Amino acid sequence: MSEEFRETLPLLEFDRELGLDELLGGVNKKKLHDCLSDLLGMSFSICSTKGEPVVGTGDAIMECRLPLRAEMEVVGYLETPTDLEDKSRSAVTLIELLLHSGARYLMASTLHLHAVQDDYEKLQQKNTALTESEARYKDLSENLEQRVSEQVKTIEATQLQLYQAEKMASVGQLAAGVAHEINNPIGFIQSNLVTAQSYVNDFSELAKQVGAGVDVDKLQKFFQEKDMEFVLEDFQGLLNECIEGARRVSVIVKDLKGFSNVDRSEEEVVDINDIIQSVCNISLSEVNKNSELKLALASLPQTRCRPGQLGQVFLNMILNAAKAIKEQGEISVQTSFKGDCIVVSISDTGSGISEQNLKRMFDPFFTTADVGGGTGLGLTVCRDIVKAHQGKIEVESTLGQGTRFSIFLPVVG
Numbered sequence: 001m002s003e004e005f006r007e008t009l010p011l012l013e014f015d016r017e018l019g020l021d022e023l024l025g026g027v028n029k030k031k032l033h034d035c036l037s038d039l040l041g042m043s044f045s046i047c048s049t050k051g052e053p054v055v056g057t058g059d060a061i062m063e064c065r066l067p068l069r070a071e072m073e074v075v076g077y078l079e080t081p082t083d084l085e086d087k088s089r090s091a092v093t094l095i096e097l098l099l100h101s102g103a104r105y106l107m108a109s110t111l112h113l114h115a116v117q118d119d120y121e122k123l124q125q126k127n128t129a130l131t132e133s134e135a136r137y138k139d140l141s142e143n144l145e146q147r148v149s150e151q152v153k154t155i156e157a158t159q160l161q162l163y164q165a166e167k168m169a170s171v172g173q174l175a176a177g178v179a180h181e182i183n184n185p186i187g188f189i190q191s192n193l194v195t196a197q198s199y200v201n202d203f204s205e206l207a208k209q210v211g212a213g214v215d216v217d218k219l220q221k222f223f224q225e226k227d228m229e230f231v232l233e234d235f236q237g238l239l240n241e242c243i244e245g246a247r248r249v250s251v252i253v254k255d256l257k258g259f260s261n262v263d264r265s266e267e268e269v270v271d272i273n274d275i276i277q278s279v280c281n282i283s284l285s286e287v288n289k290n291s292e293l294k295l296a297l298a299s300l301p302q303t304r305c306r307p308g309q310l311g312q313v314f315l316n317m318i319l320n321a322a323k324a325i326k327e328q329g330e331i332s333v334q335t336s337f338k339g340d341c342i343v344v345s346i347s348d349t350g351s352g353i354s355e356q357n358l359k360r361m362f363d364p365f366f367t368t369a370d371v372g373g374g375t376g377l378g379l380t381v382c383r384d385i386v387k388a389h390q391g392k393i394e395v396e397s398t399l400g401q402g403t404r405f406s407i408f409l410p411v412v413g
């Protein structure tokens with residue numbers, strides 16, 4: 001309750017003693033005086049218990065003093081020069097009636113005042129609470145947009161980390177095979193270069209003899225001894241082999257770099273067949289362990305997509321297919337264009353999936369692989385990526401016969 005309001009209200013206690021002056025506060029004193037003068041026909045005084053006159057004069061000598069009661073308590077006296085008996089008692093009764101109604105009035109107004117004070121205080125509290133909650137809501141609504149966008153950023157960052165981790169796990173799985181794919185050409189390039197160096201030595205020896213003016217017979221003898229005809233032919237072959245080997249290494253490095261680069265998550269307009277080709281190149285050694293990889297790629301329209309992410313989808317599915325083939329089998333990757341959708345189907349002649357597992361295989365961390373064999377996030381990430389491309393994945397599988405994943409991607413111009 002405000003101090004200002006408190007000051008305007010008399011602090012009335014409900015059970016306090018009321019003074020004569022207060023009880024007659026609402027009575028017109030002049031009219032009361034005239035009325036009692038008529039009744040008594042002489043001077044009189046109504047005074048408080050301390051003798052202070054409230055109505056009438058205190059000049060005359062008052063012989064008679066009658067108590068005035070309100071609520072059983074003596075609150076003052078009616079003083080007259082002589083006792084007029086009946087008239088005095090009537091006057092006392094009249095004054096006491098006025099005192100009684102004054103007391104009632106004061107009590108009622110005190111009650112009313114208390115109720116108003118209480119109501120006001122409650123209203124004041126409610127108002128404070130409302131102001132506080134309004135301020136809180138205002139603050140919340142002002143920050144809501146910012147908070148939501150911060151949350152979205154955190155979720156996106158976490159998701160990207162998950163994709164990154166999942167992708168690195170696949171790269172790890174491929175690492176040995178890829179290393180072999182690179183090591184093999186580098187090995188024969190090295191040995192070819194050693195041979196080429198000895199051939200160059202022979203040629204420089206020949207060039208020296210020509211420069212020194214050695215006669216033709218000697219030159220021919222050297223030519224035959226060193227089998228220079230074969231050297232020339234073999235040199236050509238060595239160089240061709242080296243060029244081919246270097247090309248193979250550069251293709252693998254390019255594919256691996258393109259695949260592992262998560263930053264390549266921006267949209268690009270590409271031919272999905274190129275992504276499949278790249279993924280097959282880097283997964284070939286892993287797949288070839290016990291299966292044959294067959295590609296049947298139809299001509300496709302270019303589409304706007306995130307190639308790094310789609311590559312991850314195809315790789316996960318090809319690796320799953322390879323894992324599902326225990327002995328000898330076949331993995332085939334086909335593309336087609338139906339309606340306005342590109343369809344990539346990856347099928348295998350592996351173990352197949354039970355009906356029970358079919359329902360759960362897209363769940364995060366669901367895996368049937370041995371401990372350390374898989375995180376169970378491969379298909380979860382596939383589903384998220386395809387969904388983000390407005391596409392869908394369908395699966396058909398027969399236990400013991402094989403599985404086909406079909407990925408439908410709408411073409412985006």
Ligand SMILES: Nc1ncnc2c1ncn2[C@@H]1O[C@H](COP(=O)(O)OP(=O)(O)OP(=O)(O)O)[C@@H](O)[C@H]1O
Pocket residue numbers: 169316320321324348350351352353357361362366367368369373374375376377378379380403
């Ligand atoms: N082509 C498939 N043939 C048979 N089972 C499959 C095939 N693809 C997926 N599955 C089943 O679905 C499960 C989940 O696959 P997912 O790729 O999500 O995880 P994972 O391969 O076990 O582990 P990782 O996180 O390394 O990919 C596999 O453990 C396997 O049981």
Ligand SMILES: [Mg+2]
Pocket residue numbers: 316319320374378379
């Ligand atoms: Mg997997």
